[in-house]
Every structure is written in structure tokens, then in C-alpha cells.
Amino acid sequence: MAMNEDGTPRGTAFDGVPEEGTVREEGTVPEEETLPCGRELARVWEQAETDEPDPHTADCPHCAEALRALRALEGVVARARVDEPEERQWDTAALAGRVMDVVRLELRPGRTLALGGDDEDAWIVEAAAARTFRAAVDALPGVRAGSCRVETTPVNTATASAPPAGRLPRGPARVRIEVQVGLSWNLHLVADEVRARIVEAADGELGLRIAAVDVVVADLLDEDEADLLDAADRLDEADRRDEGGPR
Amino acid sequence: MTEQQTPRALADLVGAAVLATRGVAFLRPGLAELLRSSVGLGAGRGTAGAAGPSGVRVQRRKGSPEVDIEVYVVLHRGHRALDVTRAVRSAVVEALAAGTAGEPGEAIPAQVRVTVTGVV
């Protein structure tokens, strides 16, 4: 994995910390500890963890005592896990609300695309157009939209007036969309369907002229998963209706 | 523009007209939300501040009575975005005319730019 996280370059999470033996707590537990029978404690515990059979350990009272200590600890740990609230009992609504408050101040709207005619000063951000296109594609059974990029290509760069700063020049839009597709689809057919949905949505829901739609099948879904995702789509749709947005 | 009508007062006038337009869910989240949100999480990196507190920005042009108005809106799904931006523009123009009614010849010439920043 090439990801950094938290701005920490990979593999340095423990850097800057003195190694064992020099740190406050770590020095108090010996690096190696040998039981009176000559076995190393670490080795005895490791064998227990991997269920590796060992005739010595079975009969040795010292090893038995060491294992009893480990088992007793594991017993309390198991109990601690039982005492934890179950996953679904965590209240995540407030947390999600706080996260999204910050996120909405740091939106990434993408490029700004022109709507309507040359004399109109109307625009839509790429993220909003992409959301509309994804929703239109998701409505196809067994199809889910992933990446969706939209850009405009000026019809005639010589005559087109320069767009305001940070905005794409006027002109029909080119859409590139990646889809996950259920196995029962014919891939040519699904590309045509996706294209049709996007052209329809661009005209009917946005008012954006389309020059071309590139459809990339990024992944195939087995039928069970495709069904589940369609069911999830329907739930999302129901949620949206429940929220009372006009349709 | 009359001297009484500060850009801020005009922005409020415009904001109310935009919000009353069918298909508009809300103005783009702005400074109000920024101040409300939790502190210390790097708030302010976004562009929210640029549009003013309500997603409406009003600027006078130098040496001209004309004002530039920028409106940022989030729409409800199910409304055609281009049609809503047209309705928003009409609403803004009407509001400006009504806001200066009783002052003959004082209708404010305005350049209105409408940007859809989201669909919910």
C-alpha cells in the first residue's frame, strides 16, 4: 500500500521513539525470560498461541504455570470484550454530523461548467453534474456508477468569449463515466444504455449539451451483489422521498 | 443605486428572492456554517468565505451604477437546473426593481451570475 496516512510517511509510525530497553516502561520487563525448566517464556506462549504441540510443555509444571497466567489474562480479555457495547449500539449520528459540518466547508466542487446559451451567465459545478449522471445510471438495474468526470470543449476557440476565471469555456460537455455492471448484461448494450441515460439526464435534469459520453466498464458484479446494490438504491430513493424533497 | 442600499442590504434582498424560487434548496453553505462548526479542525481551507455569509456576493462596479451579483445555489432534485437558474435570475431582477420602487429611475442595473453548486 502506497498510502500515507495522517501525513506520516509510511513505515515511520514508530520512529522517534527510543527502542526497547531504553524507554520508561519497557526497561522493567526483561527482553528474554527463561523459566526454571530452561524454556523461554516468549517461546512457550507463542507455542500456545499457534497450538503447536510440545511434549515437554505438557508435563512441565513451570510451563504449565506460565500458561495458566496467560489463560487467566485471556479470560479477563474475553470478558472485557463481552462487556463492550455491540457495534450497532454506538451512536454515530452525532459524530457523522460533526464530520460533515467540516467536510461541507471544504467541498471539492471540481470544474465549473456552463449551462444554457452564450448570453446566459449560468453555471453548474462538475460535482453536481456528476451526481446527477451517477443517479441516472444507478437507476439501470444491475449498474452502478463510479468515477464520473465532465468537461466542456469549446466549439470554436476563435469566436468563443473567454470564460470567467476558474470556469471552463462554453461548449458541449464530454462525459467520462466508469460503471460496475452485473454479469447478465451485454457489455455493448449496457454502454449504449448508460450513454442514453446520461444524454437524457443532461437535457432533462440539467440543461447541459452533451458532445460525447465515454463509458468504461470498470468492474463486473456477480448477480447477488448487483441485486443487493439495486436494493440499496431503492432504499436511498425511499429516504430521499421521505425527506420531502419535491420530485 | 441609492446610498442607503449597501451591498450587504442588497445581498439580503437578493438572497430572500433566490430562496423563494422553486427548485432552490438552499444557498451555498457559507460563513455562518463555518462559525458554527467545531473549532480546530482546519475550518476555512475551503472557498466558502468568498461568497459571503449567504452564498450571495454583491459588488459595485467602479464608476458605474451597475452591480455584479453572484449567486450560489443548491437545488432540489427533480428540477431542471438551467430552468431554475433562469427563474433565479428573473427573481433577482424583480427583487431589485421592487426594492427600489418609489424611486423613479432608480432600478438597479445588474449583471447576475448564477452557479449551481449542488443537488440534493
Add this chain to the structure above:
Amino acid sequence: MPGDRGRAPEETDAPLPHEDALLAVRAAEGDDQAFEALVHRHAPVLLRLATRLLGSPTEAEDAVQEAFVSAWRKLPEFRGDARFGTWMHRIVTNRCLNLLRSRQPVTALDNVPEPQAPEHQVSPTRAAEAHAAVRDLSRAIEGLSPEQRVCWVLRELDGEPYESIAETVGISQEAVRGRVFRARRYLTEAMAGWR
């Protein structure tokens, strides 16, 4: 118990891994609603993880909140070579590790704890006894170094394989084994009174 060990963190991901991948792509391209869906899907597991690591639900909430905000900022660089759940697991773990390190040392150098004997002598109920043992364990965990604590929690409470712990915290498997061993050694000592 050894039976519940050995799951890699991605296996504890929310169901429908394709769905996660898809939502992550959308969020990376600026779809905040897709990101909100990811927050809802992953918050419970991450809150439990952070609570185990930090021992405090309140601090855990803050850590997870900050981890999600940082994930939103870094998503455009997220290429999907790791699963979203694994990636978040790593961000949360490292944030908790940093928080543990910034805590004031509670105890002095010589902190091998006194064995905690059960305080009650008169036939307590088994449940009360178990409860007291769990309380003593969480107290004893405070005596571990941040590095030991993180490795031990991921191993014993989260049940992760050594290999994925090593990857999460960016050290060798041997180093993870060493830390888990020293944590166990310390904790068996601390809990000696309960045998």
C-alpha cells in the same frame, strides 16, 4: 479465544466491498454525500477500535472525527489500492498512537504494578468478580507504553494477525511480536491476583 484471532481488518469491513470502493471513488471526486455514507458505514467499527486503544469513549469520538476529516482531505490521493476500511483503520490507529504518546506519563520508571488482589473476601457473585477483573485490566493497560498498548490491543482485542498489525503501524512483524509479548508479560503480572 485464540479461535477469534486472525482476521485481517479488511474482513471486518462493512458488507459489500464493491460498494465501499464505489463510494470512495465518488467521494474522492467531491461527492460529499458518498462520503457521508462511508462515515455511517465505518464509524461503529472505528469508534470501537479507538475506544479500545485510548480507553476513553470521549477521546475516541474526537480521534475518529479527526480521522474522518483527514480522510476527506486525503481522498483525492486515495487510489483504491487499499480498501477504504483498511485505510481508515490505519489512520485511526496512528492518530490514537500519537494521542497516547502525547499523554503525560502516569507512572514512574519503576512501574511493574503491585499484583491487584480481589478486594472482596466474602463470596462475591461471579459477575461482580468478573466486572472487577475487567476494571483492573483496563487500569493495568494504562501502564503499557503507547507502542505496546497499540500492538496488544490490535492483537488481543481486535484479533488481528501479526502481519496486518505490522503493516498498520509500519514496523516489522518481529517487533510487533516483541511488543505483544512484553505487554502480555506486564499484564499477567498486573493481573496475578486474579489467578
